[in-house]
Amino acid sequence: MLHYSGFMPALRRDALRNRERILDAARVLRSDGDALLLNAVAHRAGVGVGTVYRHFPSIEALTEALVEHRFVEMTEAAKEAADSTSEFVAIRRFIAQSLQTFIDDPDFARAVVSSTAVREETRALRADLFDAFSGLIGRSAQHFRSDLEPADIMILLCGLGYSARLRPERSAHYLDALFEGILAR
Numbered sequence: 007m008l009h010y011s012g013f014m015p016a017l018r019r020d021a022l023r024n025r026e027r028i029l030d031a032a033r034v035l036r037s038d039g040d041a042l043l044l045n046a047v048a049h050r051a052g053v054g055v056g057t058v059y060r061h062f063p064s065i066e067a068l069t070e071a072l073v074e075h076r077f078v079e080m081t082e083a084a085k086e087a088a089d090s091t092s093e094f095v096a097i098r099r100f101i102a103q104s105l106q107t108f109i110d111d112p113d114f115a116r117a118v119v120s121s122t123a124v125r126e127e128t129r130a131l132r133a134d135l136f137d138a139f140s141g142l143i144g145r146s147a148q149h150f151r152s153d154l155e156p157a158d159i160m161i162l163l164c165g166l167g168y169s170a171r172l173r174p175e176r177s178a179h180y181l182d183a184l185f186e187g188i189l190a191r
Contacts, residue, residue, distance in 0.1 A: 024051070024057050028047055028048075028051045028057070028062065030051070032050075032068055035050060036113070044062070064124060067125050070127070072113060073117050076114040077135050085138050097142055097149075101159075108167025112167070116164075136156065139156050139159075140156040140157075148190065149190055150188055159188055
């Protein structure tokens with residue numbers, strides 16, 4: 007599991023173990039389709055609710071922590087795509103991969119486009135992702151509409167992720183429509 011610890015202070019071993027237990031419990035609850043309630047997370051993790059609140063003072067903070075690895079993965083993928091010799095193919099592959107990530111992880115999609123991130127880590131990770139994506143799009147700017155910023159494309163992708171969760175059989179068509187809409191004429 008990748009973790010971004012640029013802002014996280016060093017924790018005692020027992021505190022770090024509790025944090026991981028809390029995150030693991032939240033992942034299980036989320037994967038089971040259960041709502042994330044801090045009391046339920048505490049119960050599942052075998053810790054007191056106060057311990058959960060010390061690490062994650064709100065559901066939003068916990069949810070953002072659950073998806074920080076996605077930011078790291080997508081940022082790395084955007085940087086790798088930017089280094090590709092076939093930039094346009096790499097961009098299309100990255101955008102398709104991003105769409106699949108937004109389909110698979112609606113919490114991540116919300117964290118990417120939310121203007122109200124509660125964790126400094128999330129704000130920094132989002133800035134890193136947008137910088138990497140901007141660099142990727144910037145390499146091929148001539149292929150894209152000039153009136154769309156990279157942030158606009160990322161927001162459109164998040165919206166497509168929502169649409170594709172409603173109609174998964176149409177996701178390839180949605181992706182094609184996105185490309186038709188963002189490419190320069």
